[in-house]
Amino acid sequence: MKFSSIFKHAIVASAILSGVTQADPVYVATTAIVEHPALDAVRDGIKETLNENGYKGDNLKFTYESAQGKTDIAAQIARKMVGDQPDVIVAIATPSAQAAVTVSRSIPVVFSAVTDPLAARLVPSLKKPGGNVTGLSDMANIKEHLSLIKEFVPNLKTVGIPYNPGEANSVSMLEQVKKVAAEMGIKVVESPAPRTSDVMIAAKQLVGKVDAIYTPIDNTIISAVESVVKVGIDAQIPVFAGDTDTVARGAVAAIGYDYYDLGRQTGEIVVRILNGEKPGDIDVKMAKGTNLFVNPKMAKRMGVKVPEAVLARATKIIE
Structure with missing residues (x-):
């Protein structure tokens, strides 16, 4: 200075x-x-x-x-x-x-x-x-995030990740998800969306291939996350998020800052x-401190039930 x-x-x-x-x-x-x-x-x-x-x-x-x-x-x-x-x-x-x-x-x-x-x-x-x-x-605790998804989808075998390959943070997070998912016996299906206008297409490409969708901390995906949510509702695939703010916008649940x-x-x-x-x-x-947000209404619309154990420890329940 x-x-x-x-x-x-x-x-x-x-x-x-x-x-x-x-x-x-x-x-x-x-x-x-x-x-x-x-x-x-x-x-x-x-x-x-x-x-x-x-x-x-x-x-x-x-x-x-x-x-x-x-x-x-x-x-x-x-x-x-x-x-x-x-x-x-x-x-x-x-x-x-x-x-x-x-x-x-x-x-x-x-x-x-x-x-x-x-x-x-x-x-x-x-x-x-x-x-x-x-x-x-x-930096998110990916194991915690995937474990939360498994509580909703106990037989989770595949998780879909829409992401922007041009965002270094998103690519890094995807690599972490793939590493942790492999350790947990979960297959990751990636779907690139370089622009916000590509997000709907990327989400649709996951239909029929995954048991759940996880949106990482990716600014492109978050900016158009309602498109992912719509696909989740239409295809009955629960959508989870890497950030808690997205729960109010339609994700089923998230653990985040x-x-x-x-x-x-x-x-x-x-x-x-x-x-x-x-x-x-x-x-x-x-970053310090994490919260658990849950949206029971969206869980129902995407065909899953919120486990009582998740409700009991939720920091915030979106009504």
């Missing part, structure tokens, strides 16, 4: 402590690959944490831009942000993080909602990554950098 930035943050910190509003606010530029409930919740959690730490009102310039699901727009946004010279760039989801890391050489970049930061080549290591990049991973809380955890990293720590000295964090 430049000396001028450190000096600026010292002034900001002093102003916060004294209650005096200062004219040169801290500038946090935030971007996400697409707008959907989980990623929006991350953004909101980040901003709330900044506010709670005194970065608010005239002390904070907070901007947000969505790439509308397009990697070329993500790259344009990243270049514009670097030109604007914010104090910190926060990139939500893997494609936006990759775009920001590619163009930012000195401005701190904090990523969030990235499944596999190493596979995405955002950092060389999770421990003290060095350079100007750190952040938070939402509270993405608002994940945003708050990301915000804590941003605050540490604004207070003078170098991003390269901050370990990449793994």
Whole structure:
């Protein structure tokens, strides 16, 4: 971090402590690959944490831009942000993080909602990554997810995965699913969907081949998940998700993170950098806390019953 930035943050910190509003606010530029409930919740959690730490009102310039699901727009946004010279760039989801890391050489970049930061080549290591990049991973517990599906479908033999082969996080998650599924004696049938307009087709290609469908943490699939849900209803194939927000949109059940809380955890990293720590000295964090969401109405519409044991431990039941 430049000396001028450190000096600026010292002034900001002093102003916060004294209650005096200062004219040169801290500038946090935030971007996400697409707008959907989980990623929006991350953004909101980040901003709330900044506010709670005194970065608010005239002390904070907070901007947000969505790439509308397009990697070329993500790259344009990243270049514009670097030109604007914010104090910190926060990139939500893997494609936006990759775009920001590619163009930012000195401005701190904090990523969030990235499944596999190493596979995405955002950092060389999770421990003290060095350079100007750190952040938070939402790596899922795949065995827990597949075990949940088996509770609904005890004779589960095959699970279908619609995914975008262009998203590094999705490819990484698919590889994890295949590895864990093989250990559990479950066959994985993949169905690629490079664009949101392909999601319905990808889901339909799984009909007659799988006992259940699992939507990974894939921004393309999540953006059009209602298409997968419709196929699940029509074909009587239960749809499960890697994120809990998708349950309210029609998935039968999911074990996942509270993405608002994940945003708050990301915000804590941003605050540490604004207070003078170098991003390269901050370990990449793994998201904490998991919830179990269940949608009994959708389970019935897709031909499965919610086990009593699942209902008993559910964090939230979608009515």
